[in-house]
Amino acid sequence: MKIKLDDLEDFARGAAFLGTGGGGDPYIGKLLARHAITEFGDPIILDPEDLADDALVFCIAMLGAPTVLVEKAANGDDIDLAIKKLADRLGRMPDALIPIEIGGINSTIPLVAAARTGIPLVNADGMGRAFPEIQMVTFNVYGHGPTPLSVVDEHLNSVVVDATDAKTAEDLVRSVAIQMGLSVMTANYPITGKVVKDYGVKYTLTLALEIGRAIAKGRRDGKPVEALISYLKSTEYYQDCGVLFDGKVVDLKRTTEGGFSVGHCHVEPLTGKGARMEITFQNEHLIAHVDGKAVAMVPDLICVIDRETAEPIPVEALRYGQRIKVVGASVPPIMRTPEAIATFGPRAFGLEQDYVPIRELLKS
Amino acid sequence: MKIKLDDLEDFARGAAFLGTGGGGDPYIGKLLARHAITEFGDPIILDPEDLADDALVFCIAMLGAPTVLVEKAANGDDIDLAIKKLADRLGRMPDALIPIEIGGINSTIPLVAAARTGIPLVNADGMGRAFPEIQMVTFNVYGHGPTPLSVVDEHLNSVVVDATDAKTAEDLVRSVAIQMGLSVMTANYPITGKVVKDYGVKYTLTLALEIGRAIAKGRRDGKPVEALISYLKSTEYYQDCGVLFDGKVVDLKRTTEGGFSVGHCHVEPLTGKGARMEITFQNEHLIAHVDGKAVAMVPDLICVIDRETAEPIPVEALRYGQRIKVVGASVPPIMRTPEAIATFGPRAFGLEQDYVPIRELLKS
Numbered sequence: 001m002k003i004k005l006d007d008l009e010d011f012a013r014g015a016a017f018l019g020t021g022g023g024g025d026p027y028i029g030k031l032l033a034r035h036a037i038t039e040f041g042d043p044i045i046l047d048p049e050d051l052a053d054d055a056l057v058f059c060i061a062m063l064g065a066p067t068v069l070v071e072k073a074a075n076g077d078d079i080d081l082a083i084k085k086l087a088d089r090l091g092r093m094p095d096a097l098i099p100i101e102i103g104g105i106n107s108t109i110p111l112v113a114a115a116r117t118g119i120p121l122v123n124a125d126g127m128g129r130a131f132p133e134i135q136m137v138t139f140n141v142y143g144h145g146p147t148p149l150s151v152v153d154e155h156l157n158s159v160v161v162d163a164t165d166a167k168t169a170e171d172l173v174r175s176v177a178i179q180m181g182l183s184v185m186t187a188n189y190p191i192t193g194k195v196v197k198d199y200g201v202k203y204t205l206t207l208a209l210e211i212g213r214a215i216a217k218g219r220r221d222g223k224p225v226e227a228l229i230s231y232l233k234s235t236e237y238y239q240d241c242g243v244l245f246d247g248k249v250v251d252l253k254r255t256t257e258g259g260f261s262v263g264h265c266h267v268e269p270l271t272g273k274g275a276r277m278e279i280t281f282q283n284e285h286l287i288a289h290v291d292g293k294a295v296a297m298v299p300d301l302i303c304v305i306d307r308e309t310a311e312p313i314p315v316e317a318l319r320y321g322q323r324i325k326v327v328g329a330s331v332p333p334i335m336r337t338p339e340a341i342a343t344f345g346p347r348a349f350g351l352e353q354d355y356v357p358i359r360e361l362l363k364s
Numbered sequence: 365m366k367i368k369l370d371d372l373e374d375f376a377r378g379a380a381f382l383g384t385g386g387g388g389d390p391y392i393g394k395l396l397a398r399h400a401i402t403e404f405g406d407p408i409i410l411d412p413e414d415l416a417d418d419a420l421v422f423c424i425a426m427l428g429a430p431t432v433l434v435e436k437a438a439n440g441d442d443i444d445l446a447i448k449k450l451a452d453r454l455g456r457m458p459d460a461l462i463p464i465e466i467g468g469i470n471s472t473i474p475l476v477a478a479a480r481t482g483i484p485l486v487n488a489d490g491m492g493r494a495f496p497e498i499q500m501v502t503f504n505v506y507g508h509g510p511t512p513l514s515v516v517d518e519h520l521n522s523v524v525v526d527a528t529d530a531k532t533a534e535d536l537v538r539s540v541a542i543q544m545g546l547s548v549m550t551a552n553y554p555i556t557g558k559v560v561k562d563y564g565v566k567y568t569l570t571l572a573l574e575i576g577r578a579i580a581k582g583r584r585d586g587k588p589v590e591a592l593i594s595y596l597k598s599t600e601y602y603q604d605c606g607v608l609f610d611g612k613v614v615d616l617k618r619t620t621e622g623g624f625s626v627g628h629c630h631v632e633p634l635t636g637k638g639a640r641m642e643i644t645f646q647n648e649h650l651i652a653h654v655d656g657k658a659v660a661m662v663p664d665l666i667c668v669i670d671r672e673t674a675e676p677i678p679v680e681a682l683r684y685g686q687r688i689k690v691v692g693a694s695v696p697p698i699m700r701t702p703e704a705i706a707t708f709g710p711r712a713f714g715l716e717q718d719y720v721p722i723r724e725l726l727k728s
Contacts, residue, residue: 085526088453157532159540160524162449168521175543176523179536 001045001123001206003111008033010212015107016312017211017228017327018204020301022261022284023104023130024062025314033108036076036115043114046096048124048202051193056093058086059100059126059189060113063134063151063173064182064259078152078185079113085150085158086187098122098196100137100189102204103130103284104314109185121205126189127344128201128237128332129301132260132283134173135166136344138334139189142199145169149188153180174259182259201332207235215310224310225325232329240359241329244288244295245277246270246307249322254281254315261315265304267324277326279304281315286349288326296328297346299335300358303327328358365409365487365570367475372397374576379471380676381575381592381691382568384665386625386648387468387494388426389678397472400440400479407478410460412488412566415557420457422450423464423490423553424477427498427515427537428546428623442516442549443477449514449522450551462486462560464501464553466568467494467648468678473549485569490553491708492565492601492696493665496624496647498537499530500708502698503553506563509533513552517544538623546623565696571599579674588674589689596693604723605693608652608659609641610634610671613686618645618679629668629682631690641690643668645679650713652690660692661710663699664722667691692722 003011012030019026037043051057060083087093097117099110102125114121126137134146145166151159151173159176163169169188177184211231218227225243232238251266260282267277275291285302288295296302304313307325334340336357346353367375376394383390401407415421424447451457461481463474466489478485490501498510511533515523523540527533533552541548575595582591589607596602615630624646631641639655649666652659660666668677671689698704700721710717 089524155528155532157528157536158526159536160453162522164519164521168519172521172523172540172543175539176536179539 002042003045003205003209004042005034005037007209010216011209012108012212013215013312014208014210014212015103016314017303017305018107018208018301019103019130019312019314020284020303021281021315022132023101023106025316026104026108029105029108033111033115036112040115043111044118044120045205046120046122048122048196048200051096051122051196053192053194055095055193056090057096057098057122057191057193057196058083058094058187060097060110060187061100061106062109063177063184063186075154076112076116077156078154079109079116081156081158082150082152082185082187083113083117085152085160086148086190089148089150089160090190094119094190096120096122098200099125101125101127101130102201102208103127106130107205107208122196122200123205124196124200124202125204126200128204128335129299130284131344134170134188136348137189138199138201138340139191139195140166141340141343144189144191144195144199146188148190149173149186151176151180152185178259199334201334207237219309225305225307228305228310228327237332238301238329240357240362241327242362243325244328245290245326247277247324249318249320249324250276252318252320254318265318267326270323279326282349283315285315287346287351287353288328294353294356295361296358297351297353297355298349299331299340299344301327301329301331303329328362330358366406367409367569367573368406369398369401371573374580375573376472376576377579377676378572378574378576379467380678381667381669382471382572382665383467383494383676383678384648384667385645385679386496387465387470389680390468390472393469393472397475397479400476404479407475408482408484409569410484410486412486412560412564415460415486415560417556417558419459419557420454421460421462421486421555421557421560422447422458422551424461424474424551425464425470426473427541427548427550439518440476440480441520442518443473443480445520445522446514446516446549446551447477447481449516449524450512450554453512453514453524454554458483458554460484460486462564463489465489465491465494466565466572467491470494471569471572486560486564487569488560488564488566489568490564492568492699493663494648495708498534498552500712501553502563502565502704503555503559504530505704505707508553508555508559508563510552512554513537513550515540515544516549542623563698565698571601583673589669589671592669592674592691601696602665602693604721604726605691606726607689608692609654609690611641611688613682613684613688614640616682616684618682625679631688634687643690646713647679649679651710651715651717652692658717658720659725660722661715661717661719662713663695663704663708665691665693665695667693692726694722
């Protein structure tokens, strides 16, 4: 596949949807990608099956609270330095880059990195969505940890971390990111081509682009939400899906704590009558309840969209009175195994809830 | 010079004195050094004038709050790894090691490192005492910064930092140290032999040993405090000195904040009558007032000792009711230049006080 200048609008929109509220504002990412592609040319996108087993692949991402990511932007030199610092640590440059997540700004930052450096970008990622913590990645679920990794701030201060386990890496990186101002660039998960092929969530760049295109086409036809749902149902990953709620935002609590945007959002029907939905988030939406009953939960997708245009609304853009629809959708099977649920299921976020797949919840 | 097993007791006592209340408990450092020297043999101590101009020298130190350093101890592997991580970053092993400070545990940790690795240890340091922050080093005062540097915890998690300035390095290292549990090993200030010769505080290993010996000899003669003062007056660095106060601890506030032990200690005369002394500390003693008038301040030494035995008492060992003497002493000229005072004078610690040398204060 290719992602060209004209695709960035749709790609960023699809990535915002898959960001499930988090991952930072993809429109800043889109501007950065536009600038990089204009200056350096199209990024090379690589099919994961075309990776050599022994290829060296790095994830490249921004890390911080999305509320801060809105205000700061990568300058490009920080991206180059993050890759170089990890390459120096390992003694070689990577053969390919891969997004750590296919949500929000971290789906477009790798496009910027690939365009700037000429290093191919793999059409896959490590989450099939966005998650807030660096251990919540399929590569880690299946035994391939995030370190060594590099962290670089906008002043080009840098830190290289080697940690004995992924949660320790997350804790260290988070404390560094907080010190650096909660918006840093990181190159991490140095993995082989074989690991990408075995444990990556594949073709998610294509999926993000197609989701964005489906919404755009739906708008031209006057039915963007229906077009979105229809496209999701046609995919292998997100096929168990539906509109979980239709209403307006009536309560919103959002604070930045411990390096995350945390809080909840209450939605009530437009009529003001009937059950409310409560959505709890930590950067990303974690769980949605209606009248105290869970209707969707991590790792399944909980996405807030504008009820008329189907435009994805990130957590930091939620506003009192917004008229929204809440869409739920399944994630790929590789993200629903017991190991995966242990890493990014409800209890991994401190929720007192066993994982129930959205497929089952949609039936009831 | 040599530091042998039989010297460790005196050396640790002298280093505790020069620690001016901070630098961690030197007796833990002594135990570690005893263990390392017994297992690996005597460390090689190098005269700073014997360093080649282009020799590569690392500081090696523990970093954290002394209250925590008491409870945790280096296991040795963390020392080796801190050196290796910085060496890997620079592409070569150091030709020599040097203490960052000659106070508390950080005067004995380099002995451990030198014994374990066989790398010579320079008879000099970067503070001529102890200070709480990593930018408060003569090398940095004169333009040679602390990074790249490595930080390693007891589980052998590691971080390598490159910072654009020394204060940013301190802030990053402190946040990492807090996350790692406030007791970490760090190799830092990769400098040349020429920098050590030009800006190091020289022969401070010898001075620590001789201070400890003077106190020990004084005890045998029944006059340890007098012997200590007499020896200090004979030195080039610490010659402006005296007993600033004699009394007992009547108030003590000590908390761990922002990765430091901070607080104050009030001392009143044994009779209970007359002016009190107040000592303010941040790991190390920063300033001593009597009746609101400053009688000694950083970078000059403010040292609390047992009034009978002259045993140095670190901040974490201060207790209500202790009978103490407070000794003040000058620091070397290289630590009293305007640049030096800007880096570790009173205002560098947030005190509303211009530096007045103890030489002048002792006159009044």
